[in-house]
Amino acid sequence: MAAGKLRVLLFETPENPWFNMAFEEALARIVSVGVIEEPCLRIWRNREAIVIGYMRNVEDEVNVELANKWGIPIIRRFTGGGAVYHDLGNINYTVIIKPREKIEKPIDYMYSELLNGILLALRKLGLNPYVENINDIVVNGRKVSGTAATLFWNIAFLHGSLLVSTDLEKLKAVLKIPPKGKYVKKVSPVKYRVENISNLLRRKTSMKEIIENIISGYEELLKAEAYLDKPSSLELRLANLLFKERYVKKTWNTKRRSIWEYRDLEDKIRAFLEESLF
Numbered sequence: 001m002a003a004g005k006l007r008v009l010l011f012e013t014p015e016n017p018w019f020n021m022a023f024e025e026a027l028a029r030i031v032s033v034g035v036i037e038e039p040c041l042r043i044w045r046n047r048e049a050i051v052i053g054y055m056r057n058v059e060d061e062v063n064v065e066l067a068n069k070w071g072i073p074i075i076r077r078f079t080g081g082g083a084v085y086h087d088l089g090n091i092n093y094t095v096i097i098k099p100r101e102k103i104e105k106p107i108d109y110m111y112s113e114l115l116n117g118i119l120l121a122l123r124k125l126g127l128n129p130y131v132e133n134i135n136d137i138v139v140n141g142r143k144v145s146g147t148a149a150t151l152f153w154n155i156a157f158l159h160g161s162l163l164v165s166t167d168l169e170k171l172k173a174v175l176k177i178p179p180k181g182k183y184v185k186k187v188s189p190v191k192y193r194v195e196n197i198s199n200l201l202r203r204k205t206s207m208k209e210i211i212e213n214i215i216s217g218y219e220e221l222l223k224a225e226a227y228l229d230k231p232s233s234l235e236l237r238l239a240n241l242l243f244k245e246r247y248v249k250k251t252w253n254t255k256r257r258s259i260w261e262y263r264d265l266e267d268k269i270r271a272f273l274e275e276s277l278f
Helices: 017-032 064-069 106-114 116-124 168-174 207-222 233-247 250-254 263-277
Strands: 005-009 040-044 048-052 074-076 084-087 090-097 130-132 136-139 142-150 156-163 225-229
Touching (some): 005 207, 017 040, 017 074, 017 233, 064 168, 074 250, 084 168, 090 207, 106 116, 106 142, 106 156, 116 136, 116 207, 207 225, 233 263
Antiparallel strands (some): 040 090, 048 084, 090 156, 130 136, 136 142, 142 156
16 A cells, blocks of 8 residues: 555644544544545554453453542543553554555454554664564563554554553553453463563663654555644544544443444534535
8 A cells, every 4th residue: 555645643632532532533534535545644642541442341351440549541442452551651553544445354454564564663673573463562572562453434444552661560450351261262471461662672762763763664664755744623623523422421431332333423423524525
């Protein structure tokens, strides 16, 4: 999926993780309708949050009592996968592409192709990363990044979290290891052995250096020239709709339901896009 340009958004609302997640979906939907033609790379953070896949049971994966005690919000994303812990020591990355042709092997494309941008970034930093469990990035036997992906709305969407200087003690306290045999039958235990890349590097680094290498990694992978951009009014307005109608709703964040069950919201999104675009 080579392209001439790579749109980069360094847009985040760390104090409002619900809006951060709403913006993820808004960006995906705006790309899906063709408003943005080039690939998009978003890099962002949450101050403190637990983010869980849209069909997972919160109680299975999160120490809810402790999260509530510490005031850590639990937010459901629109992609699948397990729970992750975010804080300002964690960099999140999102890659969105509208394919020009059908992807024959979507899982391979997401996790064997698009994920290579992060592997390239980590190699540029001097690390030797590899992939286990399809979507976990590992360095020296420790997981440093987990990812989730989807082909909803006919786009290729991949996002993940990169542990840089995260509070790992808090991460281990608020996240549970799912019961044996839950969700998957064969998972390498490395999924539950995490480490910060700041501890794996033999030199000092900075968030700025890591972000620059993520951008460079995706420029190289996609054979595209990056340019910095700001969210459009359309993206922000749709994110605000999703924020109010989905991401701050207790039913969305706590109940295990398919995204397609929210038919009223789908009608509102469709009406919003039709009114805004036509």
